[in-house]
Amino acid sequence: MNPAARALTTTLDDADVRVLLLENIHADGRDFLRGKGYDVRTEDGALGEDELIEAVQGVHLLGIRSTTYITPKVLENAPDLMAIGAFCIGTNQIDLPATTERGIAVFNAPYSNTRSVVELAIAEIISLARRLHEKSTAMHAGVWNKSAAGSHEVRGRTLGIVGYGNIGSQLSVIAEALGFKVAFYDIDDKLALGNAQRCSTLEELLEMSDVVSLHVDGRPGNAGLFGDEQMRLMKPRSLFLNLSRGIAVDTSALKAHLESGHIAGAALDVFPVEPKRQGDPFESELRGVPNVILTPHVGGSTEEAQQDIGRFVASKLRSYASFGSTSLSVNFPEMNLPADDSRTRLALVHRNAPGVLATINGLLGEREVNIEAQSLATRGEIGYVVTDVDVPVTPSVMTELANLPETIRLRQLS
Structure with missing residues (x-):
């Protein structure tokens, strides 16, 4: 497995998803995520690198604005982090190549303010x-x-x-x-x-x-x-x-x-x-x-804009965490996926190389896992394949998928 890979071999229930929101993100974003059952913690200001490393331990979803910087060192010390939401227009404060390398999706709000x-x-x-x-x-x-x-x-x-x-x-x-x-x-x-x-x-x-x-x-x-x-x-x-x-x-x-x-x-x-x-x-x-x-960086700081941004980015984080949807992601292949509680969903981020899909399907077929639906998209050096199967996948099969040399990150969604 890629040294940067992180395989989540157990399904995260909504109540298990931990969220950290920094820099006074609008309450509507916080309340939306809490309303979905997520465990949400908020901080008023930005955090420096060392403070952020300490704060993101055990965090799955991170929300920031323009003053918090996501560096490779932060990402190296955030093994549970699945996605980052930039509650603003720009993403220059985020090291996008490093997030992509670690299979962390990034979302922003390019139009709301x-x-x-x-x-x-x-x-x-x-x-x-x-x-x-x-x-x-x-x-x-x-x-x-x-x-x-x-x-x-x-x-x-x-x-x-x-x-x-x-x-x-x-x-x-x-x-x-x-x-x-x-x-x-x-x-x-x-x-x-x-x-x-x-x-x-x-x-x-x-x-x-x-x-x-x-x-x-x-x-x-x-x-x-x-x-x-x-x-x-x-x-x-x-x-x-x-x-x-x-x-x-x-x-x-x-x-x-x-x-x-x-x-x-x-x-x-x-x-x-x-x-x-x-x-x-x-x-x-x-x-x-x-x-x-x-003025103190208030160009987009109106109640209307911040409310729209809060709702928009929070909904993108939720769709990714719960359904695997990457619609309007900054760094991932775009895939708009509906919720489907009747199936088990596997979301696998991988290096974009020939034969990955065939390998995945061959492995699942050998383990008698029936594929009911599947989507694949690629973007640059990474690919994203989402597979719906009829039964939960055993830990041993998840381990085999995680150990594929192309795997960057693997999740099982209920």
Whole structure:
């Protein structure tokens, strides 16, 4: 058996499934899993690597948001872990190759908070254009400064969107409805929505935009994407937003361009280093810089979005744990499987190699195990085969399946 393999040779009843949810995941997700009979434990904040290793002992399902990092060391010390739910859009905080190698399914919520992030972007663009943040701060300090200087409408301005995925494309549609001209740049070939103009280079977009908004993912290639060179290409007195990934922006360069007046205002919701827990101190060189809006990674933090995410990801974790379904998994072959309490289900994750299915079926046939239904899907280097049989499989047969050289993980579901 692959050294990374983990064979669960006994069936887990729902009451035996242990769940750990971190980072204030919405109560609807917790309550959904508890309602299915799972043993659910919650923690308010993120956990560091050593803390997480201790916390995941005996845990089958783990729920995180964006601040908890799932490293190979964590996975090596989590032998019972079957699946991870990222209750957010991104999964860059999870070492996906390592989870796949160990047969751990990963699920996320790629669409649930899109609207919330877009609404925050629109609100911040208007606030920066009207200098509302500065005016509010002055009013709280007792200063009445009624002036139109530096305050502008957004109608007729050009919004440049860097990254035209789910969020960037929806921002494009709503911004156009407000009277923006929209341009976008993406490394992939994306269909322009409405009257949006596709730019062939990032430089082309920067030179034409009055507002630049970043909506990129956290892949390593996006680290340092936006620095002094890119900011110099922006139009004088333009606005800048980053609601995507903190690693994408050089904040020292941004501060310099804000203080010089080349960039008239900025809004940031993400930072290279973020506090792990509520109330922890926040440090940034952008604190106190005029016409800069700083928010604590709340782009998707609306009640509506978090409720939707909680329900969505929790349902994916439950479908995998109880039925073996991998629909919308980030790293596994997709298989949408219905519940069937009348049969015993074997879920086997294996290395994608020729002849695995024939070997499995031959072994079951020799042991007089009747196959009533079977599905196989592959994705890259792994395969996933789910077999429904008419009787529970004996521990000895499970051991034989687990000992196949291609087996990564094996479960028997009732």
